[in-house]
Amino acid sequence: MFAKGQTVIQYMEQLAPKHVAVPDDKIGLQLGSLHKNIEKVLVTLDVNEEVVDEAISLGAELIIAHHPIIYRPLSHLQTDTPMGKVYEKLIKHDIAVYVAHTNLDVTEGGMNDWMAEALGIENPAPLEDTHTDQLFKLVVFVPKSHHQQVLDAILNSGAGAIGNYTHCSFNIEGVGTFVPQEGTNPFIGEQGKMERVEEFRIETIVPQSIRNKVVQAMLKAHPYEEVAYDLYPMDLKGRSFGLGRVGKLKEPVRLSEFIERVKSGLDVPFVRVVGDLNREIKKAAVLGGSGRSYWKHALYRGADVLVTGDIDYHSAQDALMAGLMIVDPGHNAEKIMRPRVASWLQQKLQDNRYDTKVIASEVNTEPFQFL
Template identity: 65%
Template sequence: MYAKGQAVIQLMEELAPKAYAVPDDKIGLQIGTLQKDIRKVLVALDVTEEVVAEAIREQADLIIAHHAVIYRPLPHIQTDTPAGRLYEKLIKHDIAVYIAHTNLDTADGGINDMMAEAIGLTDTEPLDEVHTDKLKKLVVFVPVDYADKVRQAMFDAGAGWIGDYSHCSFNIEGSGTFMPREGTEPFIGKQGKLETAKEIRIETIVPQSVERRVVQAMLKAHPYEEVAYDLYLLDLKTRTFGLGRAGKLPKPLTLAELCEQVKQAFDVPMLRVVGDPDQMMRKAAVLGGSGSRYMKHAMFKGADVLITGDIDYHTAHDALAAGIALIDPGHNVEKIMKQGVAEYLQRKLAERKWATAVVPSELNTEPFRFV
């Protein structure tokens, strides 16, 4: 049995919720429909004509990409232009395109975490805050014999965290009343008769980013036909999510040694460097994509070096003057997301017994050639 498109995207948005994107970012479904079975997903960095041809060869029904295929407003779709030809192929072959951009940059386990892990950074923190999760209190009334099952289902879905403490809840035993009406199939009681049942009032904390998942898990585990529950928005904040990562290197390295490690970790033939090759690096910052304007953020976090793409001339001079090193392996290092996202989705789909396959694009969409 294949997963529906909406089910695949729900799993994707568990990794990279839309709320984590910067304002006005072009994310989400851009072409096609998700109201269909998905036999195969192709994960790509960019959506080029070559990538679309690969999707057609692979018989993929969905492309999940990092960079938007529609970035600027479209005055027209003319099929004799490069963009129009691309959209025509996607529509003719019924291939949907879904974009996860800055929400995937920001997310736990997203691109910046993948980059940080690739060079071994520890004790990481975001460079620039984008989203702070709000907290809600979930209250649900459960028959006594099912309290443990419902409580555990909510915890497994992400509820009950207060700082570094998990499985946090408060429980009160009491009596619930209800009268099943005509057309109901009550778990307890009979139609037309007032019923009193011993129940547990379970209270727990839910980050807004996982609210939907927690509520669905709670409803699935609950035995009642109609579940009585409440959600309260709290004037409290939990974890902060942001772009980039700063952290400690596994051991001090010279800038030259770190450059060699970066080339190997991100599979790039060469890179641009600003700084003294013999300078010792102890703390590094990484940011996928164009990171010139995040140099000061890296300095504020105490980084000795910022590893990012698209460093401009004037930022390079500013870095020399400020004493922070820069390593520019190119924007295309975000290709690290292809394997990471494909493995994540395939694992999640397999857990649900869906036959949908997920493959990373094998194409190199780096537009620059080194000569």
């Protein structure tokens, strides 16, 4: 059985929730339709004509990309322009394009965590907080016979985390009343008759990032036809999400050694470097993509070096004078997301018994040549 397009994206948004994206970022479905079976998904950093040809040759019905194919409003759609040809091919071959951009950067276990792991940064924290998870109090009423079943479903789906404690909940036993009306099919009771049922009131904490997942798990485990539950927004702050990562290295290394780690970990042949090659690095920051605006954040967080792309001349000069080293592996270093997303999504589909295949693109979308 192949997954519907909407199902594939539901799983993708468990990895990269849309609500953690930077405001006004161009994410989500950008072209085509998800209302179809998906036999193959192609994961890519960029979408150009070569990537579209790859998708066509593989028989992929869906492309998941990191960089948007429509970033600015289109004033026209001419098919005799380079990008117009790409849109035309996608439409003619019924290939949908879905974009996970800054939400994939920001999310835990996403782009910047993968890059930090590749560079040996331990216990990485966001370089700049961009989103704090809204917390909700979930309250649900469940018959005594199914109390443990529903409680386990809620807590095992991620609810109930407070600090370093998990599976936190409060449970009160009481009596629930209801009268099933005409057209109902009650789990307990009869139509038109008042029922008094021994029930438990379950209370727990749910962060916004997994709210839908928790509610769906609760509803699936609950025996009632109509489930009585409430979600109350709370003033307490949940986890913070943000762009980039910063943290200490396991052991100090010289910049020259760290450069080789960057080249190897991010699979890049060359890097641009700002700073003394013999200087020692204890703490490093990384930000996938274009991070020239974030060198001051790295300096403020105590980093010795910032790894990011698209550093301009004057930012490099300013960082050098301020004492911050920079390693620029280029924007295309974000290609680290291709096998990671493909592997994560494939496992999720397999776990749910779908035959849909997820493939990491092999097209090199690096626009620069290094001579």
